[in-house]
Every structure is written in C-alpha cells, then in structure tokens.
Amino acid sequence: MKKASLLTLVVILVSSLVTGCGSTTSPSPSSSTSTSGVKDPATITIAWLPNNSGDNEKEFRDEFDNVITKATGIKVENKLTTDYAIAISALESGDAQLGYFGPNEYIVSHAKDPKVVPVVVESGDSGTLKDALYYSRFLVKKGNENQYKSGDGFDIDNIVGKKMSFVSTSSTSGFNMPAAAILGKFTKQDKWKNLTKDGLAQGGNDKFFGQVLFAGSHQLSLVNVLTDKSDISAVDDIDVAQYVELSQGKDNETGAVYTVKQGADAPFNTLAGAQYEIIQSIPVLNTPVEANSAALSQKTLDAITQALTSDQTTNDPKIFAPKGSKGSVFVQPHRFLKVEDSWYAPMRKVLGYTS
Template identity: 50%
Template sequence: MKRSISLLLMLILAVTVAGCSSGAASLGLNVGGSKDKNTLTIVWYPNESAADLKDARDEVGKIVEQATGKKVEHKMTTDYNIAIEAIASGSADLAYMGPQGYVEARNKTEDVKPLFTNSGESGTLDDAVYYSWLNVRKGDEGEFKSGDGFTLDPLPGKKFSFVSNSSTSGFKVPSAGIISYFGKMDKYKDLKEDDLMQGGKDKFFSDVLFGGSHQGSAVNLLTGKADVAAFCDTCVSNYVELADGTANKPGAVYKVKDGASEPFNTLSGKEFVVISVTPVLNSPFVANTKTVSEDEQKKITEAFTSDDVTHNPKIFLPKDSKDSGLFKQKSGNERFLPVDDAWFEPIRELSK
C-alpha cells in the first residue's frame, strides 16, 4: 500500500511539473535547455503583459540593456503560475511580480532574490504600498452600506471574482480579510482559504471566478459575471478614473475612461464602488541569482535607483500624463529603492 501511494504521489508530481514546464515552453520560455548567455529574459505577469504597456516594458528592457551590455527579451504570460515557475526555474532571468508571487518563487528556490521596488509618495519604503480593493457595481453598494461605512456581511452566497490564487492583492489579502472578518462568527469559525476558492450551493460563495489578471477580475464585475470582485488600484489605473469620493477610500466611485484600451474598450462609462481597501507592500523586480551574476544584479539595481530613472517620464509617468505606464509620479518623490527578502515577511505571515 505504501509503495502504491508513493508511486501515485510521484505520478501526480510528474504531471504537475510537466504542466508547468509545458506552459512555460509554450510561451517560448527556455525550460532546462541551454541559454544564450548574452541575453536576459524578463517575464511579465498577465497584468503587465497588456499591449498598451509595451512602451513601458521596452523602456525597462532598455535600461537593463544599458546596465549590463546584454540584449533583453520580453516574455508575456497569461498565467501567474507560469511567470512564477519561469523565474524560479531560471528559464527567465528577471521578473516584475507581486509580493505573494515573489514569496512563492522564493519558496521554490532561494536563487530568486528581490532587487528593488518603487517607493511611496514620501520617496521612502515607509509608505511603499498599493491597495487591494473589494468592489461592487455602482447601484449595488447600498446592500453593503452600514452607517457611514460598509459591511462585508452580505458576502456569503455572492458570485465573487478573484484574480489568481498567486495574487497578493487579488487573492491573499482579500481572502485573509474575509476569513478574519467572518471567522469571529460561530457559523464561519472554521472558514479557511480553500473554502473561498470554489463556489456552490453549500459553499461560502455561490460562484467563484478567477480573472487571470486584475483587469480580468474587474471585467468580471462590470459585465455582471461577479457580484463582488477583488482587484488592486494600480493595475486598473490606466483604464479607470475617479468619478466621486476620495481615491483609495471606501465609497470611492470609479468610472471606465472613454477610449480605454482592451479589455475595457467596450465598457466606457461603466462604474463601480470600492467597499473595502487594504494596503499591500509594493511589488519587487527580482532576479534569479543563478542566471544573473552578482555584478549584473548590482549594475541593474544601481541603474534603476538612479536619478536618471527617477526622472525618466517613460518609467515614472508625470502626474498629469494620460499615457499608460507601470508607475506614476504623484508627489514627485517617487523612485526605486533597494529591497531585501526580509521586507516581505508580512506577506509570508498571511500564509501561516
């Protein structure tokens, strides 16, 4: 019996690894083969793989090329797990990934190392955060109102959209918040993360969707596939604008911009209301230290934390810019700062 179980576990492991490898290979990511030593591959999450962010990605690549003297190749993905596997396996050399994805990659191998992240408006790491939102369509917020604020009490039985189970602000943080809130009630005292991942008649949610990206989760909400959706402020900021209230505060109303690019191109004018806001540590740029030398890591970090990059409008969009980008100057003090593994300890705590 023990031998049969061991063989079964080995088979499951083999299928799982093959699935990840074939997914990476299908995107042109080198899996276990020889690599061009004169090329560095940057893998991007689905959120940052959008067509309207090509100029921003190219500018990042250009800075890496200038710092290292090597050619940069970009690999876009449609799945968080493929990006995580790519950087952990060394089939990608660099990645821009969420804190939870970094922790998962680091759990696979300590070869994955954070290099730097973007600061907060103070220009320091003290406020280097973005925001995880829970959102409902405009017109549905009344059900969640409680006095001057909002309550999560109506959540059970709703159709809910997460981003990916490897997303920090699109899964880990909202899940932890929901479990903490409802875990105080006798009915839900044994509620666990796994209970939130599948919907059904006897489940916490009637239906659970995964948008695959923050943009995808927002579209699930705006098209009526979900009643409530988790996604973050920064990943939809290129497509929506504040219509009422205070940014990143419960009750804020956001509207899809006229002329918004895919996947919001058919949703102009659609509105949603933020009912819950939680700060999350900013996302790191990371390297695989087996494929990126210590000298290259140093040069890349020095380049991105330099004043030249801080004042590069293709990296940090000016405050009044209408262009799409990865980062934006709000106070004028935003810049990249070195960061180490220990800084992400609060994210690890979410999984304990």
C-alpha cells in the same frame, strides 16, 4: 494560518512602514545569497504577469529593457504571459532571470528557493519606503452598493453566497489579501470556523460563495463586476488606474467611486462611463522587481540595481509616467529603491506564512 481582522492587517502593514522598515537603504539584493561563479546568460529574460503583458504597456516594457541592456551590455527579451503560474515558474526555473510579481508570489518563490531575491521596489509619493503601498479592493458595480452598507460605511458581512471574481490564487491583491480579510472576519463565526483559502476558491450551494470566477488579470476581474458576471470583484488599484478616474470620495478609500474613461484601451474600450465603488480597501506592500540570483552574476545584479535606482531612470517618463497615463506601470513622483527580503516580513505575517 493565523486569522487576523482587517484592522489588524492594516495595523501590521502600516506600522512596518513607519518603523525600521522605512529605510531607503539596504544591502544589495543578494547579500544573503552567494552568486559567485554564476555565468550570465546570453539574453536576460524578464517574465511579466498577464496584468503587464498587454500591448498598451509595450512602450514601457521596451524602455525598461533598454535600461537593463545599457546597464549590463546584455540583450533583454520579454516573456509575456496569460497565466500567473507560467510567469512565476519561468523565474523559479531560471528560464527567466527577472520578474515583476506581487509580494505573495515573491514570498512563496523565495520560500521554495532563497536564490529568488528582491532587487528593487517602487517607492511611495515620498520617494521612500515609508509609503510604498498599493491597495487590494473589494469592488461592486455602482448601483449595487447599498446591500453592503453598514452604518455610515460599508462592510463585507453580506458577501456570503455572492458571485465573486478573483484574479488568480497566486495573486497577492487579487486573492490572498482579500482571502486573509475574509478569513479574519468570518472564521470567528461557528458556521465558518473551518473556512480556508481553498474553500474560498470554490463556489457552490454549500460553499462560502455561490460562484467563484478567476479572471486571470486585475483588468478582467474589474470587467467581470462591471458586466455583472460577478457581484463583487477583487481588484488592485495600480493595474487599472490608467483606465479609470476618481469620481467621488478619496482615492482607494471605502466609498470611493470610479468611472471608466472615455477612450480607455481594451478591455475597457466598450465600457466608457461604467462605474464601480469600493466596499473595502486593504493596503499591500509594493511589488518587487525580483531576480533569480542563481541565473545572474552578482556583477550583473549590482549593475541592474544601480541603473534602476538612478536619477536618470527616475526621471524617465517612459518608466515613471504621470499618474493615470495610458500604458503606465510605475508612476511619478515615485522611484526605485533597493530592498531586501526582510522588508516583506510584515506581509509574511499578514498572509499567514509565519507562526
């Protein structure tokens, strides 16, 4: 894997959004993969990662299913999971025909089988792909942040030997992007010049981290740092936004402080008032709704794409909810846009999947 500094990671991703990759139009999701002759299943199954499998997102999932059913005339069911690998393998095998997984998960699946394709992606506030980003963050419990101070800001220089909470080795923002940032910084040092992602996934006296936890979801990784099970947690912004509010600083910037809301749903229902601070934040290209195009006909894929990118879906508050709403997955003023595989080329570079 090519090592890159955090600044390089940011430049690669942000530059990709302000150049040709910012177009809001693109070929149909399976333009490079023929799906002629594919027979549609009697039921379309959507696989969801643990982050989106909770009861608090049921209303959203039901409405999303309704959009697909109305567009295709095919019944839809959800495959809810407690493990990343189960959800991903369901899509790869064709047991599920649609999924909503992070860019790393998509890139790995597409490399195994090019018939796994992106269908749509959530836009940014501009309604285009130019700001279609979310964030991977290194978080610490409020009160513990001073040990990570560097001048007027923060750095990850002092994370060696700490208790670290990741989400899953498959997770883009919960492991792979943080790992890329760590490797980009520390492999320049003789002591850690042979450090790898596999090495970051293991804890111990002779390892980079003293202890490594894999929480299984972004929500539970945040719980780990708030309850002192970890010193630092890797957590994205989008999967925990509904449970917290910004208390200090600028959203998703280093030094920002967040507080768990009163009345927050589980697993934060006993943590109201708990606070955490960002010590590093990394932009990530937005997550695709993806399909196994060997399991759905082109006609059905086109119908799904048209329905999801329609103004009717964009204006549906059960799909695109106000920011911070309970049970929200996609938020206003965003919309779905068609996207092709090449849009994720910058992520491949950042994550080390290209030479």
